[in-house]
Amino acid sequence: MGEDADARKINHGFLRDHGYVTEADVISTVEFNHTGELLATGDKGGRVVVFQREPESKNAPHSQGEYDVYSTFQSHEPEFDYLKSLEIEEKINKIKWLPQQNAAHSLLSTNDKTIKLWKITERDKRPEGYNLKDEEGKLKDLSTVTSLQVPVLKPMDLMVEVSPRRVFANGHTYHINSISVNSDCETYMSADDLRINLWHLAITDRSFNIVDIKPANMEDLTEVITASEFHPHHCNLFVYSSSKGSLRLCDMRAAALCDKHSKLFEEPEDPSNRSFFSEIISSVSDVKFSHSGRYMLTRDYLTVKVWDLNMEARPIETYQVHDYLRSKLCSLYENDCIFDKFECAWNGSDSVIMTGAYNNFFRMFDRNTKRDVTLEASRESSKPRAVLKPRRVCVGGKRRRDDISVDSLDFTRKILHTAWHPAENIIAIAATNNLYIFQDKVNSEMH
Amino acid sequence: MLSKGLKRKREEEEEQQEEEALAVDTWWLDSDHPAVAPAPPAVASSSLFDLSVLKLHHSLRQSEPDLRHLVLVVNTLRRIQASMVPTAVLPPVPSLPAAPGMADNLLASSDAALSASMASLLEDLSHIEGLSQAPQPLAEEGPQGRPIGGPPPSLGSLDLLDPATGCLLDDGLEGLFEDIDTSMYDSDLWAPASEGLKPGPEGGPGEDAPELKETELDYLMDVLVGTQALERPPGPGR
Numbered sequence: 001m002g003e004d005a006d007a008r009k010i011n012h013g014f015l016r017d018h019g020y021v022t023e024a025d026v027i028s029t030v031e032f033n034h035t036g037e038l039l040a041t042g043d044k045g046g047r048v049v050v051f052q053r054e055p056e057s058k059n060a061p062h063s064q065g066e067y068d069v070y071s072t073f074q075s076h077e078p079e080f081d082y083l084k085s086l087e088i089e090e091k092i093n094k095i096k097w098l099p100q101q102n103a104a105h106s107l108l109s110t111n112d113k114t115i116k117l118w119k120i121t122e123r124d125k126r127p128e129g130y131n132l133k134d135e136e137g138k139l140k141d142l143s144t145v146t147s148l149q150v151p152v153l154k155p156m157d158l159m160v161e162v163s164p165r166r167v168f169a170n171g172h173t174y175h176i177n178s179i180s181v182n183s184d185c186e187t188y189m190s191a192d193d194l195r196i197n198l199w200h201l202a203i204t205d206r207s208f209n210i211v212d213i214k215p216a217n218m219e220d221l222t223e224v225i226t227a228s229e230f231h232p233h234h235c236n237l238f239v240y241s242s243s244k245g246s247l248r249l250c251d252m253r254a255a256a257l258c259d260k261h262s263k264l265f266e267e268p269e270d271p272s273n274r275s276f277f278s279e280i281i282s283s284v285s286d287v288k289f290s291h292s293g294r295y296m297l298t299r300d301y302l303t304v305k306v307w308d309l310n311m312e313a314r315p316i317e318t319y320q321v322h323d324y325l326r327s328k329l330c331s332l333y334e335n336d337c338i339f340d341k342f343e344c345a346w347n348g349s350d351s352v353i354m355t356g357a358y359n360n361f362f363r364m365f366d367r368n369t370k371r372d373v374t375l376e377a378s379r380e381s382s383k384p385r386a387v388l389k390p391r392r393v394c395v396g397g398k399r400r401r402d403d404i405s406v407d408s409l410d411f412t413r414k415i416l417h418t419a420w421h422p423a424e425n426i427i428a429i430a431a432t433n434n435l436y437i438f439q440d441k442v443n444s445e446m447h
Numbered sequence: 448m449l450s451k452g453l454k455r456k457r458e459e460e461e462e463q464q465e466e467e468a469l470a471v472d473t474w475w476l477d478s479d480h481p482a483v484a485p486a487p488p489a490v491a492s493s494s495l496f497d498l499s500v501l502k503l504h505h506s507l508r509q510s511e512p513d514l515r516h517l518v519l520v521v522n523t524l525r526r527i528q529a530s531m532v533p534t535a536v537l538p539p540v541p542s543l544p545a546a547p548g549m550a551d552n553l554l555a556s557s558d559a560a561l562s563a564s565m566a567s568l569l570e571d572l573s574h575i576e577g578l579s580q581a582p583q584p585l586a587e588e589g590p591q592g593r594p595i596g597g598p599p600p601s602l603g604s605l606d607l608l609d610p611a612t613g614c615l616l617d618d619g620l621e622g623l624f625e626d627i628d629t630s631m632y633d634s635d636l637w638a639p640a641s642e643g644l645k646p647g648p649e650g651g652p653g654e655d656a657p658e659l660k661e662t663e664l665d666y667l668m669d670v671l672v673g674t675q676a677l678e679r680p681p682g683p684g685r
Contacts, residue, residue, distance in 0.1 A: 226515060283515070339519065
């Protein structure tokens, strides 16, 4: 069909596989910062690992902008809620970078209940030549001091220091699923299953509740919040998605409590595809505004959809991620895979969208050419600097040599978390406890 | 066998109603199979309804249920139940192990009864998620035998230190009580510690038989919230 030839345009130049994440820790979130210089990952053990892109250097042409570990720190620890007698998991659900305002980098990381603001600073100089203490820091014998000297800053090995600057606790009764920094760079929101709170980055002892969908009687509960995000440019707008597949765009100028949406985006159910699992597969697992701010990208179990903010009735584009699973929904319900929450991502120019799937496959869809490709993130099938080979899942009928049949897909190897560099064709793929970073060296004129 | 006949009939109905082809289900004919799977994957293949009920049960047994998972399963169960109600009512078979017996009973029960039982499950959930005014019963209800810290009756104590910052939850107290849900104590659906689906010496079909003659609602509560039963009955209101 020409899929292979076109896929080469989206293929990536080389693979660098970072083995920094230990076997025990499943990666639970991946996020580039606003320049793409830094890449943060969070894991089930509450750790955050930050990678930094090495500047391209003529001396080492092979290490063209590769990512190396910059800092590792323990963000969250397991906690015990004494009032409810429940353990709070330390797993990092989301990381969001703050826009950089000075030499330091700051990020928000959250587990189910508590959000923390971390500041990452570099120290590459130290003062030497104190008058009152010697090189080891011991006080000098004053009789030996005969003249005054001015301490000078001397270069030292780079030290990256991380410190928790704020802890935003006790804001959520239910499990936090999203955080999003506002474009005003002063506030951010956190969303749990039933409520969304607005925080000021400098104030930790209170937050404003801006969405509350908890019914007066819990017996009337039929829908939960699954994801939310601020608009990239309009600081008063945000969107949240629900387990019933709807999106609500809210305007904070309209009211203090944004229970009433400004716009409701919902696609009517397709009667020909109706089943007992219709609602589960329509549940939106991720929502992302495009960089332009004009579109939204949503991921549900079988598709990714592009929505135009100006059209509420239906998405403008729908892409099938793995439609061959539609006939297997019963088994996937049985083994709980149908509840997996996949994320989605835009590329820098909003022309390509990406999402993960099973068998360590991930998919990319070019919105302009309408072509798509399936790639695999695994050590076995990729060597460093190899070009990724497109994969195909066959559903019966003609089978090519390297095709995988639907029945031999490994549902335990799933790619839930992916991220795309804000400007370049660099993607980060989390496959369970391994992080893959792919860079496209071949083609940048595609975009 | 009666159960075989029942099973075949339900299979035919499901094939008519569902687009997905279900695998043939014979697990409850297998004497080795436990009445309740500890987790859904242990059930090789099952009718959708039973599977959903098991999932619901499993979800509620978690110390902190995943609300999204729970809501989706409950909604799916409602859909399934709604599609089954118009079909012929099958006679209940009390002598069967609890799970299939419960399924038969649910088929025979009214839509309202099931909805109410689902509603009660979610009430129970709000109790789990929210805070109780009386720490004592809450402490007793500790999930799955996890050792309970035993919060003191006085809520002004040091146990309310915020683990993150070490500060007293002064402002947090107001927010904490916001979610108190006392409807659990107002509800009269709670039965004293029930056998429900618990396998073990005290849970036998024979003992459940008198319970079956009570209101269907009570029985449903016993069965569906069996392992969540309080160690002792709640203080006020019951």
